[in-house]
Amino acid sequence: MNTNQYEKKLEQLGAFEIASKMLKVAKNNENHNSFLNAGRGNPNWINTQARLAFTRFMAFGVKESERTMLEGNLAGYTTLDGISGRLNDFLDLSQKEDAFIQTFIDYGVDVLDIDRDALVKEFTDAIIGNNYPVPSRCLVNIEKIINVYLQDTLYNGVSLADSTQVFPTEGGTAAICYIFNSLKKNGLIQEGDRIAINMPIFTPYLQIPKLTNYKMVEVDLEAREDNDWEIPLGALDILEDESIKAFFLVNPSNPASRALDSKLLKRIKEICEKRRDLIIITDDVYGTFVDGFQTVYAVAPYNTLLVYSYSKLYGATGWRTGCIAMNKQNVFDDLIARLPEEKLKVLDKDYSIVTMEPRSFPFIERLTADSRSIGLYHTSGLSTPQQAMMALFSLTHLVCHDGDNYIESTKEIVAKRYHNLFEGLGIKEDNTRENAKYYALIDIYNLAERLYGENLATYIRKNFEEIDFLLNLAKEEGLVIMEGVGFAATPGTLRVSQANLADDAYPKIAKRIIELLKEYDDKMKTSLEEGH
Incomplete structure (x- = not known):
């Protein structure tokens, strides 16, 4: 050759x-x-504070487990009553990572209104990995922490933490795969549908629609070098066309590293107010590298599904820590409710093995169930140590009083x-x-x-x-x-x-x-x- x-x-x-x-x-x-x-x-830096706190919590979790059972390398289980006091006794506040643990526990109690023992117990069990994720989608208090982090870093002043649900995933790439799979399974995107993409874009968004089981028709929104890789404002007009079923974007973009400006965000908001049926998927992994960044989710939460990964900011590509976030009131649930009865019956049958009311089973739970082929929904969810690490990364930002x-x-x-x-x-x-x-x-x-x-x-x-x-x-x-x-x-x-x-x-x-x-x-x- x-x-x-x-x-x-x-x-x-x-x-x-x-x-x-x-x-x-x-x-x-x-x-x-x-x-x-x-x-x-892959970045050549790491966040040390979250990692050191993780190892200290691991040591505490082992010691806590030894209280109930100990025989050689075999230890028992943790107990809720008084666990926060035992953690205080364990910590050496002269050590930076221990002081951080005490600070973020206080933050969880004083700012997020979480019960102290419940918070310590959840982190302890999560980090030692002694149980399935319960609930399957996300641990309760860790979801609160992730939500506040996403709001503080990506929403630019818009309050959505209380109305947002989070599904932690094995990095942003797993999130993308889960989303495409569930969109198709639930009839929200079908073969031949037209989707708008802010090309150039991260390659999976180009490759996945071209796979045999999708066959979607792409609409390029024309970000080009002579426009500094920014989508022309007028190019967004095509989103008013009801034949465009979805808009997929990476913001800031990959490979151009360009974030949407306020004019583009305002235009997207206007379009979504007219088009309540438009699906938007935004991948915002690079958002924290832009001053004053604002995600599309902040301006159009009803229409938008947010993908985020901790990998780039915190040097954690090997941890595979990402998430899907969506509003409790969203276009995905409403579009499912309007599906033809024949399709709804098929979905009812599929999801009836995990819920008694499949018609009210929200899309974010369908994502979780679909990620384990529905039948293994009871063992789905990101591993609890990974969820805990996501929360620790989040907390290194949230408890900084003088700027991050x-x-x-x-x-x-x-x-x-x-x-x-x-x-x-x-x-x-x-x-x-x-x-x-x-x-x-x-x-x-x-x-x-x-x-x-x-x-x-x-x-x-x-x-x-x-x-x-x-x-x-x-x-x-x-x-x-x-x-x-x-x-x-x-x-x-x-x-x-x-x-x-x-x-x-x-x-x-x-x-x-x-x-x-x-x-x-x-x-x-x-x-x-x-x-x-």
Whole structure:
């Protein structure tokens, strides 16, 4: 197989799969450069406070279990009565993590009005993992904590915590899979339906509708480089068309790291007031990297299902901690109620094994049940240690009285790396508030034209597959980045992650990109001299 054939075959894979293929090539690069993988969005920082508190609670949970039974490595069970007092006796408040535990327990009691013993018992049992999640969807007090966190970080002043229900999931990717599955099962999205997507977008949103059992028709909302990757205000008008059943977006976007501004949010709100049947799914994992961020859920809670993940902010991709949040009054339940009687009877039969009143079984519980094929609903729900970790991450933010320096520090990290990359490339930075700077999209054609002239940009377009530049970056320069086309971005764009490499790697990335462009320029000149 020649190089051109290999590249065409490679382009059939998804963006993440292509990047994976590049890893081995880059590690054995021809120039013996240090290996740099700027393809994945996995951050190279972690939150320490939540993790240390988790280990201390684990130690307390083991000690608490030993009170009721102890034989070698076998301990017993925890008891509610007086458990908060025993935790106080266990804690050493001179230790930072112990002081944090006491602070957040007080916060839960004084601010969230949770019973002290009940809160300590729930965290203790959750962290030692000694029981199934009860209720299946989310532990009661942990749901309250997650709700307040989502409101404080994503809603920008809108109070929705009390009217929102949460379903913790194995990261945001599991949430996406569960949502698509339940939407189809419950007849809310059917084969051939038209859905609007804010492309470029995280690849699963492109790949899932194309699977055989969906066959949905996508409507691109036209976010493009010449508009700073922002959806044009007028493009949202298409959402007024009743043939558009759903609108899926990542906000801030991936790969462009662009958040919706206030004008776009206002327009979406206006449309939803007219279209009470419009389904919106918003994935807001990067929201905390934008100052004053506001989710679509805050302006259109009835229509919107919110997906959030703790993975990027708290350096927790391995923990698989995410959630689905939706309002108690929502379009999903109302659309199900209006389904044809024939379809409702089929759903009644399916869900009747877990509820005596299937017609009033809410969509968020259907998501939970569907995630375990309904029959295993009684053992569904995210593992309790993962739920507890989500709550601990949330609490590290909620109990900060003088502003969350942790969140501000993560913003500063990606902003510095973004600056280093763009300064190295000589490209003007986008310092508008809406730019999360977690990723950057680089247009190689534009960069080639600016550095070496229009002829080089034309030469690259005509003579090389789009993936050729990526392959050569890996093979010659030891650098792995992702192609933008895999996210439905403009041809010739590359996605660079500002999350997973040291600060000083980004000038090197810029240098290697420029050096490879110089090599293409030399090839072009040689070709012209030879008369090709």
